[in-house]
Amino acid sequence: MKDTLDYIEAVMNETSLEALWDRHVLRMADYGFDKIIYGYTNFRSGLSLGDVEDFFILSNHSRDYLDKFLGEGLYFHGPMMNWTLKNTGAQSWNIAHKAMQSGQLSDRQRQVYEVNQQYGMHAGYTISFPTVSSRTKGAISLGAHQDLSQHDVDEIWARKGRGIELINNVAHLKIHSLPYTNPERELTKRQREVLEWVGDGKTIQDIATLIGRTPATVEKHLRLARDSMNVETTAQALLKASFMHQIYLPESQT
Template sequence: MMHLIDLSELTAQRGRFDFFLEQVRSRFGFDHVAYLGANPVAGTMHGYVTYPEEWKRLYIQKAFHLIDPTLTIAQRSISPVDWSRLEQTENFRKVFNIAHDFGITSHGLTIPVRGPYGDTGMLSVTLDTSGHEWKGRIASAIGELQSIAVHMHDAVMNSDAFSNVLRHSLLSSREIEILQWTAAGKTQQDIADILGISHRTVEVHLRSAREKLYSLTTPQAIARAIALHLIYPI
């Protein structure tokens, strides 16, 4: 069951996105949460982070965004990237040897998001804890974090008026129905029994819905469908 923080309830564009990240940080107990998105339609880039101001200034000054593998590698991924995969790379050490001086841990996760017009986004979370504790925390939160990543990305991209006009969905009534049951916590077999169709048919409709909603996972598709008011949160 997903309970998304509703960005539409917040006001003042930059303020609402910053506040949203603070809500996510507080809710999950993370040290920091960051979002970076690029919109080729409007020719804009968007960044919102909870990192200290001193680190933000130094990061930009040293152009770390050009080499930081938590961005450069994660941007090319189709699944969440745990930073432990990146620790042995030279650029990771170059960035995080300095980041540690600002109290920023190298325990992190970046969740990539894709949009329908080439737009991309990445939501990153960090927590200074043991490896065992970190894995457990992420395992329990990954589904909701993927939904939050899509929710944040779509809200930021839709803040560009041109992109907002272009965005639409062509989901069939059956795809919407199956996404709604999935959002309610039903398994694919449950849905097949409820609708009187095969498990395979449910799977096909979910795959089609993910493709139409430009979502990498079913939780991301559900989050995007909720944001588009195609289905409702349960």
């Protein structure tokens, strides 16, 4: 228990996303899970998870696997995806193995299952995190070391699963609290500043006065902010930047 509490305390004190993820990867490896992918979206709508470009992804998988799994859209047809969208908590991959053996997987699900096998994703657990709204979804896939069978993993989970699920939930909450950027969605300091003033209810003229620039310059920065967020309106840019923790940052992070 002390070891778990020490880990949780260390996670909660992390201020760097990179350091937090490195710590979590090492911790999961201690339990036998050495192939991990964490995903989160604020843009879920029904069964759609939104644009993959807006997903927040952390992983220690090979680039080749991620290009195939995410880039080719295999993620949505993963055997565990249907369970993840409908449930909260932890689930053994044994249900996917049983569905495969009984012929219950669709053609696309079977294709993804076979790709996962090719990349050594033959045993593991998936944790689906509690959601705060119908627009959000977060989950983590814990792929086991190649020397472990699904039976081995289920035995590990029977002994240590409660603690593993707890620290993954803590890591999820901490990850979600830290600023992150997609290089194609990153705001400049000036774009961030004008969006923050918009969020405070200031007009274009007000912002121009506050930052010592012309209204036309303010409009330019807002347009570039909309382009960075890949949205049509300033309100949408403000919302997406907020979701991505790119505005109202402490001075040390700007």
